[in-house]
Amino acid sequence: MKYLLAIQTIDRRIMYLLLVVVVAIPMFVRFQMPTVVNPEVQGVYDTVEHIPHGQIAILTGDWGAGTIAESQPQTAALMTHLFRRNIPFAILPFAPQTSTLMENLAEKIAQKEGKKYGDDWVNWGWRVVPLPSFFKGLGKNLPATVKQDYKGVPIEKLKAMRGIKTIRDVGFIAHITPVGGISDLIAFAHEAYGVPLGYAPTAVMVAQGYDPLDANQIVGMLPGMVGAAQYEKLLGIPGNGLRWSNSLSFAELLMIGLVVLANAGYFLSRAAKGASS
Amino acid sequence: MSTGLALPLGAFFQAQPNHKLNALYIAGCLFAGGLFIALLTQTPKRFRKPLIVSATFIAGLYFSLEFLLPPKATAETVLASHSPWNRTMSALFGWFLRPLASNSRLAPDENWLSLYLENVNTVWQVIGAFTFALGLWNLIHLHFRNVVHVTKGAFASSFFFLGLAFMIFAGYLKQFSGIPDLFAFATSGLFFQLDAAMFSLIAFFIISAAYRAFRIRSFEASIMMAAALLVMLSQIPVGAWLTSWLPDHGLLSNLRIERVGQWVLRQPNAAAQRGINFGLAVGMLATGLRIWLSLERGSYFERDV
Amino acid sequence: MKHANLSVALIEFILCFLILYKIVSARRGAELFIRKIPGLQAIDEAVGRATEMGRAIFYSPGIQGLNIVGLQSMSILSHILRLAAKFRTRVIVALADAVLFTIAQEVAREAYTHEGTPELYEPQDIQFLSDQQFAYASASVGVMTRERVASCFYFGNFFAESLILAETGHHVGAIQVAGTPETAQLPFFIAACDYTIIGDEYYAGSAYLSKEPTLLGSLVGQDWAKLVLIACVVLGVISVTVAGISGGTALGAQLGLDRHWPAALLKVVEFFSLPVGG
């Protein structure tokens, strides 16, 4: 009876300690679990695979240090794919720290893939703009709306942006975010100009993402870290996404285990009570 | 606005390149603004409420009308079409549609009001920025009192000032002296790190919350628990491994846990969320409508002014 | 969607008309029934418990600024403050927006004056913390633990910080009531709080608590508006189903339905999906 009570009332600090331990283990020990690719990840991959040459992609985002474990592998996977397809892309950060994080990441991947700033990607820099008017501007005259990149270079001077006149020359927009905000892009980019949208939310926003996915307002989605891991699998480059998803599995198993334990205790103690009375 | 009025106004609102003259103009603005506020303070009591009501209504009208009025393209289509419906429309609203369709300054998806979207947004942002000091003052006041009166929280409160001063100093260096290092340290080394640490606390809390809440105590709690465990299992490779003995194709493949989890998220979950959101949208519409038309009730809205 | 088309304008007009019509008829004294909403009933219990324990109440209107959700939160806050003023119980309000903060101060001053206890109003208890999400959460949980609050209320726009607040509230042993239009946060409030208000029960809050005819009328109008939405969905589902059967089956062809029926029924679907700005 005492044990049954104990497993129903484990001190939260013990659970917290266990959690840190199970998350850390896969970081020390490398191994690979099987990964199945979901259709929504495939949807994004296929869209990127078919962006016509002569168009650019835009990677928007508002992620920060807090969600680095999810947003960074997602961004990295998309950037790698665009680099490999030779589709130039523009970084359009919606938060100041996102600008730095995405820029550093692009630099790092570019080194590996042999790409150059200005030719293969540009960073439009963080701007506080009301989305509706900004996208309206992109629809009218893209260079005049964006004006310059984050270093202050006029974007007409950047090779990657040559020939890009309006948002109609944008073949794909991916939004990498921990806070959602896809509905704005749906309204102002997809509904207004028909630009295909990919959505890379952190796992928390995933459930809400199925609504626009179901309504075909987005072409696909990379659900959190696991989405990044699946994308890495499609690209054939095992990265942090695949590695960290092992830690994730362990943490979730711990959680499932604890819930099951608590319920077993609850169930058994109730049965015991029933028997004694 | 007719062109007769727009021209002189446009001429008046010209940028003033001369700094001295500009300063004079600005002083004039501030004087006029002061006069305006002085005038407001003299407004008799019985006019105040109607003034607030109409200001709220007019402010709400801008975005509403910008959305509800047709854009140029629609006006063109209606005028050009010969269907009975569109002919009736042109006959009734021709006075409105014709100038809209012939205005060359407008893009196809704009009406007159769309031209000012950006300006209105900026003005809103700037005025909002001025209100920040309201909250800042409260914080400084509170912690200053703690420190000066050496209350129980004095020690901790002094760290508030340390953080504030550090960030302002670092920001000042970056903005006005062009030295970004300290600011980079204050943000990437401290602020964003604290943010990330605080954010990640949720991982711990989600475990303790689930451990406590997911018990088969009631039917509702059991449904919730079942759905949560199912979705969690479906998202990790171990879950996929559990049902990997099921075939990849065919009817039985639908029972593979990753597919069941997918299905739960995409069908019942999406439908339930859509249901909630329809209700919320209507609630928002009703509350917004009440505020717009000053029908809202409750202490703040009913107070005498 | 950048501009309304005719069907959007029409539907929005109908919904607004229904709401306003019900408000007007309620103001003229129509009798209205509102069912019980358990979470909202729990508010009184939670205030009562703080009074019994002689500890403070914590109220958070979430981290967004002055918008429709925030104003609704202020209405609920006003109710709680009045109750608390009656029992002479302290309420700490933590805000994340400067403008909403000033409104909350107004609401508090007003509530205490209304209950005839203006001397109980402590401006320091209406606190602006930070407009940065997690700094706000960190400061809030600090206040909650140090004051050992007996009851917590969360009404407003919450995001990831919801669970940080609610779990901490649970650990300090507070009774907690929450409500938010942010659907994604509801599961956490349900798991960690004692009572959670779901979906547009949030917007029903002020009407339910105040029993003010205008608000009750609006609530009934909202029900009618939802009925219109349901009717749209049902009508549409029937249309596309019949269209599918008659257009895509042999039976449909045999009955000669494939030409005219689908086209006519698809008009219903088309009604909702006219091209943008068209």
Add this chain to the structure above:
Amino acid sequence: MSDLLHLLTGERAIIWAGAICTLAIYTFLYRENVVYRVFEHFYLGLAVGYGLFLIVSEVLIPKWWVPMWDQGQWWWAFALVGGGMFYFIYSQKHNWISRLAFGIVMGLAVGFMFQDFAGNNFPKIVASLKPLWPHHSYAVAAGTAASIAPHTPQASLSVSGALNNAVFVFVLLTVLSYFFFSYDYNKHKAAGGSARIGRWMLMFAFGAMFGSTVMARMSLLIGRVWFLLADWLRVVH
């Protein structure tokens, strides 16, 4: 001097500071304590300073000061008057002037609702119009199909697709029925039953949302643990 600044703000310093901050916040998991309290207040100060910095550097300077002073658009001075109106909240006598300012802000905020309502809900209404009976693909009369959004009823519908649609519509309608407030469910048993099922469906959805969020929250912790082990302690690579 600049060397010292560089050392103090270099990458290693940032990592050390980050690690200390992280561990300080984590002490809260054990209990509220003086370390947490100190960092909480420090954090609050940083956050407020950061907010102030953003407002000055991203709004006031580029959007107000530069146009007004450098570009000579003197009329931006009126914004100061507009902003100043909010501060009348502290005036006993002329408090109502702040109400006027709040009224305008509220008006602007609610003005968005029509666009918000339509933009968010109309595509979802269309997406909810799902056929419930399986059928083959078929053509529709010219002029109708083109404008119909993605859910073209012309595509064929399988038995499982029809079942899915039925589940979807059933859940949607029962959930909506739960949110009727002016209806006495005790008197109308059928409606009451539908509302009860709606509530179960809600709980099921909430469970699913909870489950799918776990992944996100664990990811945050993984990010932090990785930071501590790889960047700070350098024990993993």
